[in-house]
Amino acid sequence: MKIAVVGASGRMGQMLVRQIARTEGVSLAAASERPGSKALGKDAGEVAGIEANGVLIGDDSAAAIAAAQCVIDFTVPEATVAHAKVASDKGVAMVIGTTGLDPIQTKLIHDAAKKVPIMWAANMALGVNILLALVEKTAAMLDPSYDIEVLEMHHRHKIDAPSGTALALGRAAAAGRKVQLEEVWRKSRDGHTGARPTGEIGFATLRGGEEVGVHTVYFAAAGERLELNHRSFSRETYAAGAVKSAKWLEGRKPGLYGMKDVLGL
Numbered sequence: 001m002k003i004a005v006v007g008a009s010g011r012m013g014q015m016l017v018r019q020i021a022r023t024e025g026v027s028l029a030a031a032s033e034r035p036g037s038k039a040l041g042k043d044a045g046e047v048a049g050i051e052a053n054g055v056l057i058g059d060d061s062a063a064a065i066a067a068a069q070c071v072i073d074f075t076v077p078e079a080t081v082a083h084a085k086v087a088s089d090k091g092v093a094m095v096i097g098t099t100g101l102d103p104i105q106t107k108l109i110h111d112a113a114k115k116v117p118i119m120w121a122a123n124m125a126l127g128v129n130i131l132l133a134l135v136e137k138t139a140a141m142l143d144p145s146y147d148i149e150v151l152e153m154h155h156r157h158k159i160d161a162p163s164g165t166a167l168a169l170g171r172a173a174a175a176g177r178k179v180q181l182e183e184v185w186r187k188s189r190d191g192h193t194g195a196r197p198t199g200e201i202g203f204a205t206l207r208g209g210e211e212v213g214v215h216t217v218y219f220a221a222a223g224e225r226l227e228l229n230h231r232s233f234s235r236e237t238y239a240a241g242a243v244k245s246a247k248w249l250e251g252r253k254p255g256l257y258g259m260k261d262v263l264g265l
């Protein structure tokens, strides 16, 4: 399968180029970056710290997508939406890891998935996807006297908050309680907040250093506290999930899929 990587010199872009190089049955067809990027014109393999592969990083993402059977996109929301439109027009499957999309951008991804198969997940690590299932189950087993709080920490470069994974964990907890997340969430707290309402699902965000990603879901009651935690030590797990998803999409019908589908959870 021929894969295009957009955002090829980013933290995840480089990981993806390395993961494609060591995965059987896939090859890097094209690589792109935003106009003005220092990586333009460089060999994608060398930028990723492996041997040269002859694929030069260009600034024409549409041409890169058209040269592939699947595009993998871990970039920024505005770019991802534009890439999804190109992929749907050209009949190219897509794997999306980008987080922080607003409701209008999210709707545009749903529109694109009417024409091509798209796998979109806030976190492609196996452990996080197991955690999502555990959180939903735990929330269903505990009554609302257990206060649910989601804490996440990421590297200082991250531009969206709470993380996409934290929001997905909140959504899993809300599903376990059979409520809509948007009706019970408290995405941050500051100042004179008043006492915590029963049933709220709270979020707290830490940023610092080079932390790859930590997520903890707390179920706190008067006499006990249950914590479910995941920590990523390397972005390799995300890249492995993304390339596995690209292979899984081959021959699929148009539609929006998640890691649950890819992993059969």
Ligand SMILES: NC(=O)C1=CN([C@@H]2O[C@H](COP(=O)(O)OP(=O)(O)OC[C@H]3O[C@@H](n4cnc5c(N)ncnc54)[C@H](O)[C@@H]3O)[C@@H](O)[C@H]2O)C=CC1
Pocket: 006, 007, 008, 009, 010, 011, 012, 013, 032, 033, 034, 035, 037, 061, 074, 075, 076, 079, 096, 097, 098, 099, 100, 121, 122, 123, 124, 125, 164, 238
């Ligand atoms: N779903 C998952 O498993 C994971 C998701 N992410 C998400 O992936 C996204 C990227 O994360 P990082 O790699 O850490 O960020 P990054 O900033 O290192 O990389 C993003 C890259 O996209 C490029 N880019 C921006 N606009 C572009 C355009 N129009 N065309 C082509 N390239 C463009 C940037 O120049 C940059 O190199 C974030 O939203 C992050 O939250 C990150 C890790 C795992």
Ligand SMILES: O=C(O)C1=N[C@H](C(=O)O)C[C@H](O)C1
Pocket: 099, 122, 123, 154, 158, 162, 163, 164, 165, 166, 212, 213, 214
């Ligand atoms: O930006 C990151 O680094 C990550 N982003 C994703 C998110 O927002 O949840 C996934 C992972 O936590 C790393």
